[in-house]
Amino acid sequence: MIRSGLRRILPLIILVLSSGCAYFNTFYNAKRYYKEGLKYEESKKGSGKAQFKKSLEKAVIVARDYPDSRWIDDAFFLIAMNYYWMENYEKAHNQFEGFLEHFSDSPFTEEARYHYALTLTELKQYSEGRLVLQQMFDSKRFRRGARFRWALAFKEEEDWDAARSAFKEFLDRYPQGDLASDTRLHLAEIELAGGDTLSAINTYERYLKRAETSKENFERLLTLAELHYLQKDYVTARRTLRKINGRYRDIDERSDLLTAKIELAEGDSSQAEKLLAQIPSGNSRAEAFFILANLYEVQGEYDLALAYYDTLTSRERRSDYAALAERKKTLLQARVLEPDSADTTEVDPAKEQFLLAQTYLLSLGDFERALEEYAKVIDEYPESEYAPKALYGMAWLRRYRLNDTLWHEEFERLLELYPESKEAKDARELLGDEEVSSDST
Structure with a gap:
């Protein structure tokens, strides 16, 4: 009798156990994919999107099929976070708002509120984002990030004075660490945007003295050299360029371009011509050809100038310099060709x-x-x-x-x-x- 009863309920037990296992496995995989996505993001921004998409799919299944489970807040938190990391900020915004409304006692509430604030700033709702970030200034876990992103929101809004003040306040509180280094770079960019080139130079130099060797910092060295060039401090610009050691081809091309500009500024057009003509590819070549065309135009070598303008308009059409070359070519033709030339009869030099x-x-x-x-x-x-x-x-x-x-x-x-x-x-x-x-x- 007992055995027959067990035989009747055994399928139900197996069904319950199997559904529980399926539920747990789905939730486990949602968390696993999410963690994998975060690891990818640490190495390269945007590289974890495939994992976040998989995590999102699993989390949606848990939220939809098991609404009364003990991990329902985890599932909705993962949904919002996956949308955030996938840069789908509209959906992330809605999910964070729903989560914060319905799961105010969840252990994930603080993290959700922080990323909700970041989502608002990504949507350019800067005032609203800063308001939420201010509420997190006392958070032990997020106060440093909240203050940094609060300052960054002013910068993204191009409120330079407020951004400068907020970043300096951040450095007073947190003078060490990665965010402190990032803050110094943002201050340099703010100073540059405000026309204070000397302060920008000093800030970049202080940062780069302690910075590790990386492509990003090589680019910052190049920026520093460009700032010295703009200040007509050609000796320091050259010295800074020598620190770029040939590891990255695109940076080398930009370095050669800047070296050519320095040669021109110092009056050595022959050496500048050699450097400019040798730049092989990319946006640097477009600018190099444009400089060469201008140089030949000034020297009265109009055929050469027109040839370089033509090359830019035909072969570098995606470059910003293509449109400039078209204008310059039209103006040059209007000035040096016969007035009744078929190419210039409709040209209005003032308009061009x-x-x-x-x-x-x-x-x-x-x-x-x-x-x-x-x-x-x-x-x-x-x-x-x-x-x-x-x-x-x-x-x-x-x-x-x-x-x-x-x-x-x-x-x-x-x-x-x-x-x-x-x-x-x-x-x-x-x-x-x-x-x-x-x-x-």
């Missing part, structure tokens, strides 16, 4: 000069060169419809990109020279807004 300035501004972000090209429009084509546009462009650039107080004078000049232009009207409106803003503070 203005578009060249725009290309420097929008494609390359070379603000100083853009100012130079805008000035040529005003000097060479003062009666053109593009002259007031160029003057407005100069004022806008000084005001919003260079933080140069001369912007106000440029606008006044625009109102004086071209009072009836659309650009003058826009300038009056902007000046009016500035006056209202200053009166209210």
Whole structure:
């Protein structure tokens, strides 16, 4: 009798045990794939996405099929975290909000709140993200990361003063460690963005004295050399370049390009030509060819200049310099070919000069060169419809990109020279807004 009863319930016992094993295995694999994904991310950002996707699939099964299990909060936490690491921030945002609402007593709540804050900043909701990060300043586990990301959110929002203050406060609290090194680099970038090149140089030099040898730090050495070059400190720029020891081809090409620029600045065009002509590939070659074309144009070797501009427009079409080359070629043809040439009858030199300035501004972000090209429009084509546009462009650039107080004078000049232009009207409106803003503070 007992044996017959056991025979009847044995299948049920096996079913329960097997379903429990399946549930546990699914959850175990979800955690395993997630941990594997994190290990991949440590070595290279984005390399763990395949593992996170597998973990997500397993965690969804646990949450869907076993809603009353003891590990249900673990499953929903994994779902949110996997979306975060897969950079699907919209879905991560929704999952974190749901998790924090329904599992406020979970052991994962603090970690979820921290990554919820990071998700908000990734979605460019900086104020909301900083508010959540501030709530974690007393967290033993996350306070350091929270303060760092709080400062970083100001930088990403381009609030340079607030970012500088927040990063300096971070260094006062945590002067050692990886985040302290990252903070010094961010401060250098902030100083550079604010036009304080000397402070940026000092910050980079302090960091690189203690930095390990890596490709990233070789790139920072190259940046430091470029800053010395911009300061016209060519001796220090060369000395910095010598520390780049030929381990990475792309960095070597950029180093050769900068060396050629230094040669040109020091007046040795023949050595610069050799270096520029030997750069084999990549964006460095596009810039090298553009410099060569400009050099030959200045020297009056127009056929060579046009040949290099043609090469850029045909073979380096994906480069930022291709658009510049097209403008320069058109301007050069308009200036040196016969006026009735079929290639130049429709060319408006003022327009091409203005578009060249725009290309420097929008494609390359070379603000100083853009100012130079805008000035040529005003000097060479003062009666053109593009002259007031160029003057407005100069004022806008000084005001919003260079933080140069001369912007106000440029606008006044625009109102004086071209009072009836659309650009003058826009300038009056902007000046009016500035006056209202200053009166209210």
